[in-house]
Amino acid sequence: MDSKKNYNLPLIIAISFVATLGGFLFGFDSGVINGTVDGLRTAFNSDSIGTGFNVASMLLGCAVGAFFAGRLADRLGRRSLLLISAVLFIVSAWGSGISESSFAFIIYRVLGGLAVGAASVMAPAYISEIAPAEIRGRLATIQQVAIICGLSAAFFSNYILANSAGGSVQEFWLGYEAWRWMFWIELFPATLFFFSLLLIPESPRFLVLKGKKEQASLVLGRLFNESSAQKMTDEIASSLADDGHNPRLTDLMDTTGRVRKIVWVGIGLATFQQLVGINVVFYYGAVLWQSVGFSENDALQINILSGVLSIAAVVLALVLIDKIGRKPLLLIGSIGMAATLTTVAYAFATADFSSGELVLTDHMGKVALVAANAYVMFFNFSWGPVMWVMLGEMFPNQLRGSGLAVAGLFQWFSNFVITMTFPIMLAGIGLAAAYSIYAFFAAISIIFVAKFVAETRGLQLEEMQG
Secondary structure: OOOOOOOOHHHHHHHHHHHHHHHHHHHHHHHHHHHOHHHHHHHHOOOHHHHHHHHHHHHHHHHHHHHHHHHHHHHHOHHHHHHHHHHHHHHHHHHHHHOOOHHHHHHHHHHHHHHHHHHHHHHHHHHHHHOOHHHHHHHHHHHHHHHHHHHHHHHHHHHHHHHHHOOOOOEOHHHOEHHHHHHHOOHHHHHHHHHHHOOOOOOHHHHHHOOOHHHHHHHHHHHOOHHHHHHHHHHHHHHOOOOOOOOOHHHHEOOOOOEOHHHHHHHHHHHHHHHOOHHHHHHHHHHHHHHOOOOHHHHHHHHHHHHHHHHHHHHHHHHHHHHHOHHHHHHHHHHHHHHHHHHHHHHHHOOEEEOOEEEOOHHHHHHHHHHHHHHHHHHHHOHHHHHHHHHHHOOOOOOHHHHHHHHHHHHHHHHHHHHHHHHHHHHOOOHHHHHHHHHHHHHHHHHHHHHHOOOOOOOOHHHOOO
8 A cells, every 4th residue: 555645556557457458459459450451452352432341340339339338337347348348359359360251351340349349438437436536547548558559569560460471461370361360469468358357356336336335345445445445435325316226328318308518528529539530540541651652561660650659649648637637638639630630631732643643742741741640649648548538537427337328439430430431532532631621620629628628637536517
């Protein structure tokens, strides 16, 4: 036990790291597709729309997984949902690599999407429910560090496998193409996630919700101290509905039958995080850079660079989030993304056509590369971690599961729309116009944050207002 603090910091950190393995898999599963696009196109003989759906199919599962995870977590428990997601990660990783048709591949990717959706909302919610208020932001931000580490690990393993085989579509070990092995690498962290979850406790707030106050007190006694455990248990119980009913979707409505303002704010945070186009970089980074003249090898190396810079940006956010707050980080990020996306759009607008492909001059290529990586850094300094932190903590205890369900559904549906439409826009209106659209939404997000988002730094979860 920390002698200066009223909590067991080493244990809380250890438990948080186990939960954020779900974030690592979230990132890996999202990023691994980046290096397999050519392999999918070749193996399944798909056109741009078909390839787009192969890539985006996981996101449909994510939307469903996020929605039902929030609701099921109020029935089965936070840890139980994370265990289910670990099993789905394992099944999806194996099946995606072994698939021989688009249909089979989509089924396995949707299963992976269910896992990603569940982990994306449950890991930060679980961390928020076991963490002290004064370090809750930093601990929940570890989720985004884990996501970026997962993305970077996927980019790195994709690069190594493609480089070793001579290309993602070339045969590698045991007669299977390299792109299949890119999916199978995920089996190792997914298995580790499953067994690690067996070692951590259930959320004490869920235990109180289910009337298991004695178990909740035992968990809180381990996380904080025995003398304050009972008081904390009583405070959690009093924050739940006065009539004692279990959480339900109708709790998201106020007494007049209108959707509560906090729910709209959650939906706005979840949606704007995707409308700025960040997952175009995550899912189509290799395709994007190849489309303006970079080789496959160069494009995969750029992905690795983006991953490293992203980790640095998230670490900076981790240091500052509990010092300056959530809202300032969101505002800085929105302003930075609007400026850098506008720069990227301008650079792509200067490209010339050569043999049917866009080609940037050396100077504008560098401008696009620097601006794109600055954009990724601004995102991972702000909206990347802060959105998940706020969704995990901003809803009152009674509303948390349902609020996460609805916000998660909007987050992943927006992700699906952006991901599905990018190949179509790339072939239709072009890169410059596509990035102009993302820049527009980044600019609008500045107004949204300034006007509607309330600061949550330093507040206990029981102090959150609906």
